[in-house]
Amino acid sequence: MTRKKRFLFLMETIGSAIGVVFFFPFYIMLINSFKTKPQIFQNTLNLPGGLEWSNYVKAFERLDFMQAFANSLFITAGSILLLVLFASMAGWKLVRTKTRLSSVIFFMFVSAILIPFQSVMLPLITIMGKLGFLNRLGLIFMYLGFGSSLSLFLYHGFVKSVPKELDEAAIIDGCSEFQLFRKVIFPILNPITLTVIILLTIWIWNDYLLPSLVINKEGMQTIPLQMFFFFGEYTKQWHLALAGLTLAIIPVIIFYFSAQKYIIRGVTQGAIK
Amino acid sequence: MQESIKRRLLFWAFVGPLVFAFFVVVVVPFLWGIYYSFTEWNGIVRSQVEWVGLQNYIDLFEDEQFIYSFWFTARFAVVSVILINGIGFALALLVTQPLRTSHALRTVFFMPNLIGGLILGFVWQFIFIQVFSSLADLLNLEFFRGWLATPETGFWGLVILMTWQMAGYTMVIYIAALQSIPSDLLEAAEIDGSTLWSKTRHIIIPLVAPAFTINMFLMLSNSFKLYDQNLSLTNGGPFNSTQMLAMNIYNTAFQFDEMGSAQAKAVIFFLVVAVVSIIQVRMNKKREVEY
Amino acid sequence: MSSKKSIALLIALIVMCVPALWAGGAQESSESDAGEKVKVDIFQFKVEFKDQFTQLAEEYMKENPNVDLSIKTVGGGDDYGAALRSRFASGEEPAIFNVGGPQDVADWKQYLAPLNELDVTEKAFDGVLGGVTMEGKVYGLPYNQEGYGLIYNKAMFEKAGIDPAGITSYTKLEAAVKKLDSMKGELGIEAVFAFPAKETWVTGLHLSNAVLSQEFDNVNDAFNAKTVEYKYSEGFKKLVDLQNDYSVQPTLSLDYSRQVEQLFSGEKVALIQQGNWAYGSIAGVNEELASNIGFIPLSVEGGIGDRIPVGVPMYWGVNKQLDAEVVEAAKNFLNWMYTSETGKQYVLEEFKFIPAYKGYDVSKVSDPLARDILDFSARGKTLPWVFMGYPTGWGQNVLGVDIQKYVADKMSWDELTAHTTEEWEKARQ
Numbered sequence: 001m002t003r004k005k006r007f008l009f010l011m012e013t014i015g016s017a018i019g020v021v022f023f024f025p026f027y028i029m030l031i032n033s034f035k036t037k038p039q040i041f042q043n044t045l046n047l048p049g050g051l052e053w054s055n056y057v058k059a060f061e062r063l064d065f066m067q068a069f070a071n072s073l074f075i076t077a078g079s080i081l082l083l084v085l086f087a088s089m090a091g092w093k094l095v096r097t098k099t100r101l102s103s104v105i106f107f108m109f110v111s112a113i114l115i116p117f118q119s120v121m122l123p124l125i126t127i128m129g130k131l132g133f134l135n136r137l138g139l140i141f142m143y144l145g146f147g148s149s150l151s152l153f154l155y156h157g158f159v160k161s162v163p164k165e166l167d168e169a170a171i172i173d174g175c176s177e178f179q180l181f182r183k184v185i186f187p188i189l190n191p192i193t194l195t196v197i198i199l200l201t202i203w204i205w206n207d208y209l210l211p212s213l214v215i216n217k218e219g220m221q222t223i224p225l226q227m228f229f230f231f232g233e234y235t236k237q238w239h240l241a242l243a244g245l246t247l248a249i250i251p252v253i254i255f256y257f258s259a260q261k262y263i264i265r266g267v268t269q270g271a272i273k
Numbered sequence: 274m275q276e277s278i279k280r281r282l283l284f285w286a287f288v289g290p291l292v293f294a295f296f297v298v299v300v301v302p303f304l305w306g307i308y309y310s311f312t313e314w315n316g317i318v319r320s321q322v323e324w325v326g327l328q329n330y331i332d333l334f335e336d337e338q339f340i341y342s343f344w345f346t347a348r349f350a351v352v353s354v355i356l357i358n359g360i361g362f363a364l365a366l367l368v369t370q371p372l373r374t375s376h377a378l379r380t381v382f383f384m385p386n387l388i389g390g391l392i393l394g395f396v397w398q399f400i401f402i403q404v405f406s407s408l409a410d411l412l413n414l415e416f417f418r419g420w421l422a423t424p425e426t427g428f429w430g431l432v433i434l435m436t437w438q439m440a441g442y443t444m445v446i447y448i449a450a451l452q453s454i455p456s457d458l459l460e461a462a463e464i465d466g467s468t469l470w471s472k473t474r475h476i477i478i479p480l481v482a483p484a485f486t487i488n489m490f491l492m493l494s495n496s497f498k499l500y501d502q503n504l505s506l507t508n509g510g511p512f513n514s515t516q517m518l519a520m521n522i523y524n525t526a527f528q529f530d531e532m533g534s535a536q537a538k539a540v541i542f543f544l545v546v547a548v549v550s551i552i553q554v555r556m557n558k559k560r561e562v563e564y
Numbered sequence: 565m566s567s568k569k570s571i572a573l574l575i576a577l578i579v580m581c582v583p584a585l586w587a588g589g590a591q592e593s594s595e596s597d598a599g600e601k602v603k604v605d606i607f608q609f610k611v612e613f614k615d616q617f618t619q620l621a622e623e624y625m626k627e628n629p630n631v632d633l634s635i636k637t638v639g640g641g642d643d644y645g646a647a648l649r650s651r652f653a654s655g656e657e658p659a660i661f662n663v664g665g666p667q668d669v670a671d672w673k674q675y676l677a678p679l680n681e682l683d684v685t686e687k688a689f690d691g692v693l694g695g696v697t698m699e700g701k702v703y704g705l706p707y708n709q710e711g712y713g714l715i716y717n718k719a720m721f722e723k724a725g726i727d728p729a730g731i732t733s734y735t736k737l738e739a740a741v742k743k744l745d746s747m748k749g750e751l752g753i754e755a756v757f758a759f760p761a762k763e764t765w766v767t768g769l770h771l772s773n774a775v776l777s778q779e780f781d782n783v784n785d786a787f788n789a790k791t792v793e794y795k796y797s798e799g800f801k802k803l804v805d806l807q808n809d810y811s812v813q814p815t816l817s818l819d820y821s822r823q824v825e826q827l828f829s830g831e832k833v834a835l836i837q838q839g840n841w842a843y844g845s846i847a848g849v850n851e852e853l854a855s856n857i858g859f860i861p862l863s864v865e866g867g868i869g870d871r872i873p874v875g876v877p878m879y880w881g882v883n884k885q886l887d888a889e890v891v892e893a894a895k896n897f898l899n900w901m902y903t904s905e906t907g908k909q910y911v912l913e914e915f916k917f918i919p920a921y922k923g924y925d926v927s928k929v930s931d932p933l934a935r936d937i938l939d940f941s942a943r944g945k946t947l948p949w950v951f952m953g954y955p956t957g958w959g960q961n962v963l964g965v966d967i968q969k970y971v972a973d974k975m976s977w978d979e980l981t982a983h984t985t986e987e988w989e990k991a992r993q
Contacts, residue, residue: 011372044404112295119522127301145298213654241392245396
């Protein structure tokens with residue numbers, strides 16, 4: 001048993017060391033967000049002499065934080081809701097329907113993962129502009145489109161491991177297709193749903209380029225858009241940017257911490273299934 | 274025939290919404306973009322769009338920067354994918370051990386993924402240039418000086434950034450895969466006297482292989498498409514030596530105002546990456562073990 | 565399942581959904597059309613003054629309650645050109661946007677309204693409208709004027725016994741630099757210069773302009789030129805070498821922030837090539853130093869050694885494709901900004917611009933860099949800005965990049981001139 005204990009101890013040490021390295025950039029961000037600009041230039045490594053809370057206050061104001069936060073939340077939550085709903089439905093149906101059309105559709109979605117955004121940027125904006133479908137609602141629709149590939153890919157893969165017998169049993173019990181999906185299938189998909197939610201959140205919450213082109217009304221900016229005003233033509237307001245960045249990460253960290261319990265539960269459930 | 278019509282309606286009820294959004298947002302613009310690749314246009318709406326046929330494609334063969342960016346991006350993608358997956362897998366193995374700090378470590382390793390592309394690049398730029406020079410002064414190590422001023426340090430800077438950001442994400446996927454390995458298999462192996470290394474090689478890796486495939490595919494395409502971090506970390510410098518493909522395409526379109534050329538590059542880019550991905554997935558699928 | 569029928573169903577579904585989306589979209593865009601206000605959208609690039617600019621807009625709206633000004637600034641480091649094209653592509657055309665010079669005017673010709681009849685146009689100084697005038701019609705209004713050169717630390721020069729006014733040729737510049745270098749210890753500096761080779765606009769646009777403006781008479785000359793001669797190639801090379809060799813290393817990763825805010829403001833270097841816009845950055849870090857600085861020229865060997873390039877960095881353009889009343893309102897606003905008392909006060913004291921128009925009390929200009937620029941202008945010791953006439957992308961992405969290669973010893977100077985000339989000629993065929 002001591003061999004195991006020693007082994008675990010070794011793992012703990014290595015793990016902690018790697019953890020420190022991983023945490024280092026956050027440490028840098030945090031300590032420098034409390035310094036004044038000249039202080040940052042003098043030394044980036046040491047702890048700040050005093051805590052310059054004004055950075056945070058200024059960043060909060062400049063970012064119009066509450067409004068930006070609300071916008072980011074609306075867009076992220078809205079997109080994720082639609083994506084989880086439609087991608088899970090499509091993923092399940094495509095797996096269960098073994099036709100040529102089904103494979104073709106799936107293949108199209110997956111190959112679209114390879115399309116760089118830059119090449120569809122202008123035509124996309126033109127179309128959406130002509131449809132009058134811009135700003136927040138348009139953005140959600142666009143995320144639905146862009147996120148569809150990855151989400152479908154993940155759901156499709158996961159559904160393949162859900163036995164068809166389940167479907168058949170439910171139908172014998174008298175379920176309609178929609179009931180079958182809602183009550184039986186979707187709950188089983190929880191583990192992958194959680195993965196999809198996490199991945200989508202991280203991507204959409206932090207996305208800059210697409211919103212920058214689509215949002216053109218005042219008061220609808222997301223957090224990354226506002227963040228950009230700390231980086232001017234040539235100046236970089238590091239003291240404010242780092243404070244702002246810390247502010248922006250806090251909601252995501254809170255989200256991640258609270259979701260963590262469900263993630264673990266979900267993943268374990270998936271294992272027992 | 275009512276049954277089959279009903280089946281078809283159901284099919285589209287489930288699949289339709291997603292397909293619709295995908296079509297409008299991705300497929301149509303992409304096809305339109307292909308049209309533009311056969312033209313010469315400066316990107317301004319009312320300006321003239323001139324049909325030039327295959328000229329843009331032919332010119333690509335002489336575009337040294339484009340070819341360079343292609344190889345640079347490919348190198349970057351391969352190195353990153355290997356490192357991200359290797360480290361991600363190792364981390365997953367680490368945190369699935371019964372350690373006291375497992376939970377905390379899991380969080381710390383995943384946190385980097387929470388910061389978005391562009392800002393992340395700026396923060397790491399700050400670290401590589403400013404913080405590293407402070408480190409160089411502190412520890413008197415020349416190694417830390419002059420990062421991002423040479424192609425090599427630019428390359429590794431990008432790799433380090435990507436690995437830091439993505440290792441945690443691949444770790445999450447690998448954890449899920451690891452935890453779906455039935456414990457009786459592992460227990461049986463331990464009773465038979467396997468060491469961790471042996472367990473890893475013969476049981477864990479083969480069963481986790483499907484996750485490998487997915488991860489590799491996603492990481493590969495993400496690395497190829499990288500733009501935000503490229504822009505904010507090095508902006509392609511010095512002297513365009515770290516300019517990746519997406520940046521090359523963007524610059525062609527918006528700094529040289531050559532929309533048609535840029536679209537042609539995008540089409541080629543898409544084709545090549547598609548081929549590479551298909552090969553990669555095929556190769557991996559052969560090694561998967563169905564459970 | 566016949567695939568033909570499925571595709572038909574697919575199309576039917578799409579067709580059914582479009583009207584629903586249209587309604588949703590139209591609803592969102594109509595919320596701002598309430599009321600009879602004339603809406604003027606301004607799409608501009610200058611992040612540094614956006615807060616003050618918004619305040620000015622508010623003042624204008626107080627005086628003109630029937631006009632609704634909406635300012636959108638393109639965030640930092642981003643490509644204004646790309647954002648502008650996207651904006652127009654989406655159909656949300658701004659009423660006022662930015663153009664830089666002859667290339668932009670040629671590109672956006674169909675959208676730019678001529679502005680000859682405005683009061684402010686007449687008040688513009690001679691020469692500032694050259695880059696945006698085509699066939700007698702004026703298509704842009706200057707934001708301001710700017711100038712650049714070598715910003716020097718007055719205290720250090722005094723200590724080293726160098727008379728800044730005496731630097732009127734390259735030989736004298738070189739001598740001064742060598743002297744400063746020999747006194748590094750006493751002056752407390754790491755090196756004489758902080759050369760930001762990373763910033764291709766500093767090297768490829770501004771530094772090159774100091775040399776090429778002695779070859780091209782004005783921006784239109786450069787715009788029409790089929791080739792670049794490099795009349796003062798040696799002088800150009802020497803300026804690059806001088807700044808690079810006597811600079812804090814490595815220069816390839818040295819950016820504006822490090823150059824201006826960290827090194828110069830931290831008094832670790834004595835000279836930096838920058839413009840009067842740097843005043844704000846310097847004052848933000850070291851206020852005392854900011855009141856004790858000035859310009860010396862980027863003297864070109866064999867050429868002019870005592871002049872500072874002064875020019876217009878960006879112009880306002882008005883979109884003529886919109887409703888007549890919007891166009892009218894846009895023109896009025898721009899006119900008001902530069903000729904009314906409130907506007908002029910903002911321009912001078914809030915934006916801290918060097919005005920490109922007559923009728924300003926320039927004694928109110930407070931910062932030493934701007935004062936120096938005005939001084940050089942008054943003495944007639946200026947060179948024009950011609951880089952807006954370079955072929956698209958040439959300045960930064962060809963020349964700036966090649967200068968980086970040269971600095972890294974990956975390219976010789978002759979290869980640089982050959983390659984950049986080739987690219988210029990290709991673009992101008």
